[in-house]
Amino acid sequence: MKKKLFCFDFDDTLVDEDYWFKARWNKTFELHQSLFTTIIIKDFFDIYDLKGPYYKFHLQDLSLHHKEIKLSKKQIINTFKSIEVKEILFPEVFNALSRLSSVPNYKIGIISNGSYNVLIKRLKHLNIYNFFDTIICDGYMKKPNNESFQTIFKNYKDYELFYIGNDIRLDLIPANENGFKTFLYVKDKTRLNSKYNCFSDYLSFSNQFL
C-alpha cells in the first residue's frame, strides 16, 4: 500500500471556529456582566457577524454606539484573550483521525495559519495532538503562501499527499500547486457540490482510504 500523508487545516475543518470565537466572547461578557446588557451583546454580535471573527475592531465599533465600553476596552480584550473554552470537533473527526492514523502506512498532519503555541494547546485540549506526525502552523508565511506546503512536500517525498481544508483560495489552490490532492470540507450539507472533492461527512471521507 502506498504511503499516504493526510494534512488538515484546523479551524472550520476539524473544529468549528465560529463556535470557538463566539463561546469565548460570551464568557467574556459573563465576566464583564455589569457592562454588557442584552442589547449591547446583540449589537456586538451584529458587528461580529458583519465583520467576521478576525476583524480587530469589534469593540471599537461597539463603543461608537455604547460609550460605556470605551474605557474598559483593554481589560475586555485581555479577558477575551485569557478565556479558554471547551472546543468541539466536527462530527466523526476523532474517529476519522484515529482510524487513518492507525493504518501503518498513513500519517496525519496539520498545515494551518496562526499561532503555533495556541494550536498545540487546542489540539491537546481536544485530545488529538498525538495523532499528528507533523504540524506546521505559521503566523508569518501564511497560506496561501507556498512555504508550509513546500516544507511538507520536501520532507514527505515518498508519500502521496492529501490536503483537506475548508477554503478554496487559502487551502485548495496552494495545496494543489504544491503536489497535494485536495478535498473541500463543508460543514453545511446544503452547500455540497460536485466540485473540489467536496464532503461533509468524515466517516465516509475516511472510509474511502481504508
Added chain:
Amino acid sequence: MLSKRIHNNFLFYNDKFRFRLIEYKDIECIRNWRNEQKSVLRQNQIISEQEQEDYWNKEILPTFDLDEPNKLLFSMENLNTNELLAYGGFVDIDWNKKHAESSFLANTIYIENHKEYKILFINYLDFLMLVARKLKFSLIYSETYSFRKKHIEILEKYGYAQYGFIKKIAKSDNFSKLHQYSFK
C-alpha cells in the same frame, strides 16, 4: 558580486571575534566538525576530503561571483589567536521574498561547554542579524532536531519561535522547525 560588497562594507569585528567570508583554508576544519557532529546535521554520510573539495568548487566558489547567491557563508575567528571557532550563514536564500535559512556550526570542542557555546552562538547570531538587516531580509528561519535542547534554548531566547515539527525524518527524536520574526 555581493560577497565582495559584503566583504568591503560590513563591520566584521567585535572586541573578541572576527567574522569574514568563508575561505578555502577553512574547509578541512569544517569537514571535520561536520563529520564529528553529523548526528545534529542534515547529513547522513561521512564527507571525504574529495567531496569537501568538490563542494567548495561547485557550490561555494561560484557564489562569490553572483549578485544574488543562494548561500552566504561566514567564518568566525578568535580576534586574538585567529583560531577558527565556527562557521555558518544563510542558505536557501530567496531573494524575491527576502527569506533565508540561518545556519551555525561551532568547533566540536565547544559543544559540551554550554557557556562557551552560548557566547559563540549569540555573537554569531548578532553578526548574522547585522547582515540580514543590511540585505533587508524580512524573514530568517532555522531548523534543528528537538533533542538539541541547549541550542534551541539559545535560539528561542534570541527571538526565534517554533512554528512546526516533523516527526517522520527524526533520527532519535522529533524534528523541530524554528522560525524568527521579520526585521522591520
